[in-house]
Amino acid sequence: MLDIKNINKKYKGEAVLQDLSFTLKAHEMLSILGRSGSGKTTLLKVLAGLETADRGQLLLDGQDLSPVPANQRGIVYLYQEALLFPHLDVFENVAFGLRLRHRPEAEIKKKVNALLQRLELPEQARKMPEQLSGGQRQRVAFGRALIIEPRVLLLDEPFGALDTETRRSMQQLLKRVSKDLGLTAIFVTHDLKEAMLMGDRLGMMQGGQLKIYGSRAEFIADESTGAREEARFWTDLHDLKLTK
Numbered sequence: 001m002l003d004i005k006n007i008n009k010k011y012k013g014e015a016v017l018q019d020l021s022f023t024l025k026a027h028e029m030l031s032i033l034g035r036s037g038s039g040k041t042t043l044l045k046v047l048a049g050l051e052t053a054d055r056g057q058l059l060l061d062g063q064d065l066s067p068v069p070a071n072q073r074g075i076v077y078l079y080q081e082a083l084l085f086p087h088l089d090v091f092e093n094v095a096f097g098l099r100l101r102h103r104p105e106a107e108i109k110k111k112v113n114a115l116l117q118r119l120e121l122p123e124q125a126r127k128m129p130e131q132l133s134g135g136q137r138q139r140v141a142f143g144r145a146l147i148i149e150p151r152v153l154l155l156d157e158p159f160g161a162l163d164t165e166t167r168r169s170m171q172q173l174l175k176r177v178s179k180d181l182g183l184t185a186i187f188v189t190h191d192l193k194e195a196m197l198m199g200d201r202l203g204m205m206q207g208g209q210l211k212i213y214g215s216r217a218e219f220i221a222d223e224s225t226g227a228r229e230e231a232r233f234w235t236d237l238h239d240l241k242l243t244k
């Protein structure tokens with residue numbers, strides 16, 4: 001579906017993306033794990049059309065994306081701050097993309113209500129953004145993105161601002177919604193467990209280079225992902241009988 005070939009990007013002479021190549025299949029979620037500063041956000045911005053690559057090729061269903069402006073790519077970029085219109089209620093925030101496309105009222109009602117249901121937001125439909133919790137706001141942001149049925153969803157640490165418990169439930173909700181709707185998405189995070197939980201496939205970004213793993217086992221076996229270290233920690237804790 002998405003075919004990325006030899007993408008390079010420099011900021012003031014500093015290489016931020018180095019010869020990145022990968023493919024994203026339809027209906028899969030690719031998790032990219034990486035430390036802060038490894039180039040994750042830059043990669044997503046290049047895909048979304050918010051930044052341009054110095055070199056390389058971006059193909060979406062065989063179409064070269066480079067001449068296509070950001071708002072016509074069908075690629076939505078979401079990050080941890082849920083950007084909502086403060087003067088519109090939840091329903092209207094989600095409906096926005098359909099109103100922009102002049103869809104009939106009956107269709108808007110039907111689609112928005114179905115999506116609010118899916119995102120466990122029906123009781124919040126008439127609330128204003130300022131009346132919502134962080135997790136609810138993030139769900140409305142998903143609703144705004146999903147209502148226009150994007151071809152690819154780019155998620156940049158979307159749960160980074162949420163507390164641990166809310167983060168857990170949001171991960172599960174997104175996983176469910178993603179399977180149900182067959183989303184095609186890239187999920188970037190610096191959190192190992194989150195990457196492993198969200199991704200159908202796993203990748204790791206280090207110093208502007210991206211490695212995609214053939215399997216979960218391969219990801220775990222690579223010391224640099226930190227997965228083995230995490231496993232060893234729990235084994236040691238268990239052996240020391242500190243888990244009781």
Ligand code: ADP
Pocket residue numbers: 011012016034035036037038039040041042043
């Ligand atoms: P991540 O999302 O993994 O934290 P980023 O893609 O935000 O990483 O940043 C990668 C590198 O590129 C960092 O060293 C950052 O300082 C640099 N960088 C990002 N955006 C810009 C910019 N607009 N101008 C100059 N340097 C930038």
